[in-house]
Each structure stands twice: as structure tokens, then as C-alpha cells.
Amino acid sequence: MEFPDVTIAVSELEHELENAKEKYSDASFEVFLVQKYESEISMQVLDIHSIAQSMRMYVAVRAAVNKQIGFTFTTSSYDFDSIFDRAYKIAKVSPKHEYFEGFPYFDKYPAVEGLIDYDITNFDTDVLCEYGHRIIESMRDVSFDVRIRGRLNVFTQVKRIFNTEGLDVESASTGMSLFAMMISNENDIVGGAVADTYYGHSIDIDFEKFSSDLAQRALNNHQGKPISSFTGDVLLVGDASAMLIDSILSMAFNGEHILTNRSPFTNRINEQVFSDNISLYSDGRLEGGFFSSPFDDEGAPTKRVSLVENGVVKGFMTDSETAKGLGISESTGNARRQDPESPPKIMPLNLVFSEGETSLQEAIASIKKGLIIRRISGNGSFVTGNISGIAKEATIIEDGELTKAVRKTMLAGNVYDWLKDNLQPLRGLMARAHLMVPPLLLSNVKIVGTK
């Protein structure tokens, strides 16, 4: 799977951009182009189900006329001659964006390592099928009672951004993602699902271990029992820890929510809001980080941005427009397009939470009565900090030992209160897509059971 060649598309788009500049002298334009080769297998029950390949191109154009912005996108090169006209026409009928001061221009970018694995460029579907086969066979080695639903995906991608201010940047990357959900089906009883993911720019994963560990977790989680409500300590691990941070903090420190007064941290720079063991930063340059890149999706250089330092608010994530609104001299490089059909908006690149000294094993050993939770299915509001959800893969801890799997158990509370008083990050960061999170120890919280 070689890298896509964007030369022809870029050449055609540059030509159309020149035409648009001549035609619309009052406008400026930005072009965002992604070309991607992708291969994916889906796994179902005890088998590889299908093999998919694709060759995709997305082009998005923004036009700006006197602070009015229009956005268009297409997947078809037949639209290149009309997409600038459409963007201009939309801009002309759109209201002004108060803080928009033109598309950015930069000419210096950081070097970011770990974005390409040349092994992926040598991939073909036979190799992918072989990896899928190893995942399924490792699961079957653990038990024939465990079944899988999952996907293994590899891609090569080239991204190019240029605008009428003279900005012109291009980056290439490779990537791999693996999602697997496993369910035990022992004795005609279906157990609770367990799931795990891997995201990376390289194939840095032991497929057999990933699969056999997950299959074992599915067996362990087979028949959780309801418990009575109690107040105790809770360990949040992996996806549970990530959910807490992603659903609340990544939104609360988004510059747009500061600017629109939705975040409780508006006007609180340099104020102590959490206990001093809490730090958080966004780092678009993190080596090998899944969302690392020299530039963001409007071409601004990525940065490491401190959001919370020892419990004190230090900054917010911004794009160019929001940075101006907040009176910050330059974007923090956090403009991302969730998909190429959407205009860039502020999102974390790699969000890194502080880790502590105590290991997970030491924390387990210290707990008299508590719960370890690997996944929470729940809701959180960054406006209020309230969160509640059910523990999807959870085990009781008694006198420092993991004892039995539980179900029908809920956790509810206020994350901002926890971060002030009773949340302790443990040692060991784990990657979860755009998050690097440690296990978290919540002391003295209420667990709601149904027994």
C-alpha cells in the first residue's frame, strides 16, 4: 500500500484557485485535501467476515469575504471547477465572524517523529488477513465459547493545505487501528461484552497477546452479579479513565466553550481549581501520538499547550479564530476536522493527563473494599461536571484482592469535585486514541448497586 500521489489533484486545485482569485478579488480561499488508501478486515463470531479496500479523496474549500466564511466539500474531482464558486457564494450570504482575521500564514513547523511506518507501505490484503487470522486463532485458543466482533484497519494518507495567504503544507502518515469486542457464550448464557482498541502510526502490537488477554477478560466477565450499594474506593482503568477525562475535561478546556461562556473555567486563568496532583496538557507534537502532526487542519503549527498545571488553570485549546476572540496572540494548533465534510473545529490532538507515583497493583493492594472498572457506559456534562454511568466491566476488590465480577452497578458524581478532593492519578500512562491517561483512584465514593 503505497502513499497516494496528490500531485494531479493539487495541480488542478491550484489552477482553479488561481481562477477563483482572479474572479473574486475580494475573497481569500483555503484548500484542504486528503488522499487515503485503506485496507480493512472485519471479524465476526469465529471468522474473518470481509476484506475491504478503498482509495479516497476529500477536498474542502473555505472562502472568506470580509469576515464572512463559506465552506464546501466534495469527493469528486469533477467538482473542482465549481467548488470555489460555491464556497464564495455561501460566504457572501453568511454573517460576519467577529473574530476571524483571515486564513493563517506560517512558514516554520516543528519536526514530529513517529508518523510513518514503512512496513505499512508494503502491506497487502494477504498480510492483513494473516493478522486477522492470528487474532481469531488466539481467541479460539483461549476458548471456543468466546466470539468476536471487530475491525483491523491500516492506511496511508497524504494531507495538503494551502491558502491564498501563501501557506502551503503537506504531511504523510501511516496508521493502524484495531477494535475488538469479545463476548463469552458459555452454556447458552451470553456474558457481558468486553472491548479493547489500539491506535497507532505503526504496527506496534502483539496481536496474539491482545486477543488472548481480551478473550480471558470476556470469560472473567461472563457472569457478573449484582451488588449492594456501598461507599468505597474505585479504580478507573483504560477506557473508564479515558471516558472521565474525554467527556468532561477535553470539552471544558476547549477555547470555544470558554469564549461562549459554557465552560466553568471561563475567566479563571491562574486560579487553583483542582488539587495540586492534577496536570493536563494537549500535545500535537507527541512522538508517535495518533493525532500528532506538524500542523493542524488549518495549517497552524502544533504545540504543547499546558491546560492545568498542579491544579492551576494555565490555558485553553484554540484555533486561529478563537485565539483572537480570547485575546491570545496565536492559535494553539488545535483545529481538527472530525471528518473532511466538516469545517475545522477545536479538538484535542493528544491530551495527556498527569501520572502519579503509586502503581495500579499497589493501589489494589491498599483497598479494603472497592471496585475496579475498565469501562463506563455513561453521560457527562462539562458544563456542570456531573457524570453518571454503569460499570460495564467491573470487579470487586476486597482486602487488596480482586474477587468477583459485578453488573447492574452505577457510579455517579461530580468530576470537578473529585478533581478537587478525592482523585489520585496512578503510575503508567495508557494510550487511548487521542488520550494518554493513567489509572485513576477515586477515594470514598458511592457505588450504587441493585441487590
Add this chain to the structure above:
Amino acid sequence: MIDNLIDAIDYFSPEADYLEIRYHKRIRNGVLVKNGMATASSGKLEGIFVRALIANAWGSYSIDSLDRQSIFHGIEMAIRSAESAIGLKHKSVHLADVEVNEDIVRPHVEIDPLDISIEDKVSRIQEIDKQVHEFNSKIVSSSTNYFDVSDTKYILTSEGTQLELYDTKVSLYISAVAKDGAETSVASSRIAQTGGYERLNDEAVDGLIKTVGERAINLLGAPMPPSGIATVILGPQLVRLLAHEALGHSVEADIVEAGSALRYKIHQQIAPSFLNFIDDKIGYPYDYGSLPGYDDEGVRVGTTYIIRDGILETFLHNRESAADFGVQPTGNARAQDHRFEPIIRMTNSVIFPSHGEGWGADEIIEDTREGYLLLGRNMGQADSTTEFMFGVGEIWEIKNGEKFRPYKGVTISGIAIDVLQQIDALSREIKRGFAGHCGKGQIAFTGGGGSFARTKVLIGGK
């Protein structure tokens, strides 16, 4: 272009057990207004998805190019992909027989959103956002998000099916944040329907603004409800969520095969004998999940009774799973767009009582001594055991048959099969037109609704 598709499928048919080509063009226009600041967008997704079945192995390829050479190359690549997995498969793949269809289906649209200028849409959505903001002086922030999608599909199979399908949907989502001193509340709701711009008429939009505005204000200062198991009356929006997330996913045949708590319950009584649950693909055409007559495998669609009079009657199937289970396909193969393979998805999920078995909605409240009325929804999830978690928009305590006081919306959970069995009252009044964007590796527009339902759930309060 359709001639090139027919030529290509004819040319490659001898090389595969089955071939399917889907051309999909989606035009999408949107206006997002946040606190008065609007961003308008317009775009097009267009391309071809090809699937080949060879010796029990599926291969596929998706491309954005539409010329004859690219189409032929796409089919060749799909065949090559399938060949990669030959020999690694444990399971045989068969497709249930279906009728060969040739048809053209156009939606009933009174006002085509493509005929409304982007200028008029921007102006209207800005005005709506202004009305949300001005609904009450305590509303400090608002967001209004409009979009319309217009789909064109050609579906061709090596068996001879040739379909030309058109579809139009519109969506309007509103959210508001209210503040009063240190108290903050958030409320949101959506109208999303199949049909034209007329579905967002002034009456419907005014109702949406009122619902969101009143909810945001009511929740200010409202306490958290106590935690624990409680008697609740689920509003139709939550009943749809229960039907979709907790029950519907558990009867999708691909999930059933991987592991679902309903796997061994087929043809058994799993709900009260007065309860029915349907996946209704065309019965109420305005529902957001309605299909233009056929699914993405070219199977003609209708209404599927999943639960009839309390008995689990069928799972939801595509052609492959129908063959596995020895039943007819239910027309539930859907793909997000040309980049995705069709997988088993729900359309419109509706729970309602059997004829003559329903209560008046007010009668259910009057008959409840202690409990909660749960209205509106946030996100929802469920798993293989049918254990679910839903965010609730608004909670009212009921005392002695009357609405007493509001609480903040929190999360509720339960095991759907238990919750279903504990339903002791369903209203005759059925509300439809609720909507969701369901994620199962790809996004599907889903809709439906249902009765008010009284049952018991776990409330995750203070």
C-alpha cells in the same frame, strides 16, 4: 454512468458467486449557528461501492472516481480482496433468495430543500437561534444546527436487480445553556425527519424552541433525584431509545450470532402479552429512519414485527444472516454511504400496545402513587446482555397521581429484558418522529417512537 455499471457487472459476473454495485451521491447542506455566529456549508459525497462474494469470502472496494475504467478497476480489486481470504474462512456464506427488483422510487417532498437558497436557510436558522437565546433572560448560550441531505442511489446485482432510489431528510437540533448564579443547566432536542423542508414548519420549530427553552429553565435549581430502583413512566422518546438501543441491537442477527441475551429466546414470551415492537421501514414515511422502498442489498422493505403480543417473533436480517437462520431477509442491510459495506441496521423502532390494551397517558400518571416521569433524552448505550444506560433530559417526581416537582436529568439503567417484562401500562397515545444517529462503525439515520410506558429502572442520582 448506469450503462457502465451494467456493463461492468455483466463482464465480471462469471468471476464471482455474487456481485453488487452501489452508486451513492449525497448532497448535504448545513447551517450551524452558535450564539448568533453562523457557518454555512454545502458539499457532495459521491462514489461507488462494489462487493464480491467468492468461495465464502466477501471482498469490497470503494472509489470516488466514476469513469468506466475506475468502475472496472474497482470490481477487479473487490474480487482480489475476496480472494485474499479464501482458505482462511471457517464458515460457509449463503445468501437467502430474494425477488429480482427493477424500480425507481422518489420520495414525497413538498418543498425540496435544494430549492431553498442558502441565504434563506442562514437567515432562518439565525432567527431560530435568536429566539432560543431570547426565550428567557437566563439562557446564556445557544446553538442551532440545521442540515438537509439528498441521496441518489443506484443498486445493481449480478442477479439482475436494478434500482434507482431517491431520498431526502432534514434535521434541526437546538441546545441551550441557562445560568442563574452558580446554577447551570443544559437542554437540547431535535426534529429530524424524512421529507422536505416542509417538515420544519413554523409550528414544529416553535414547539422545539419551547421544549428546549422550558427544559433549560425548569432544570435550574432542580436537585438531583435520589439513586436507586424506582417506578418510572418513560416518555415516548425514551421508549424509542429502549426499543432501539437495548432491544433492537440485541436482535440484529450479526450481534445475535456474536452473542446476545436474546439469542436463545426466539419464539418465546419475553414481554407482556399486550406489547408489540416493530422495525417500521415505511409505515410512517416521515420517520427519520424510513427507507425508499428497498434496503442497500436491493431487498424490498416493509414493517417487521420483532415482538408481537409479547413473543419474540424474529431477528433483523440481511440476506446472509437470513440464510444462516433459514428465514426471509427483513430488509435491514444499510450502508452509511458509498464508503461502507451494508450491515444489519435498524430503521424506525416503535413500541405500542395491542389493540384495546392501551391506557390514556394521563391515566398512567393518575394511577401512579410514587414514581418519576422521564422525558427527553441524551445519549444511550446498551450491550450484549441488554444492560442499558440512557441519559434523561428531564425528570418529574410523581406523587399521588400528579406531577410534583422537577429534578435534574441524570442517567438511568437496567436490563432491557427485565424492564420490558415489568411494563404494566402502555399508552394508546403513540408519538413518532423522534430521531437518532446510530453508530455501529458507520452512522445510520434512525427514528420511531412509541407509547408512554410504566416500568422500573435504576436511577443514577445523588
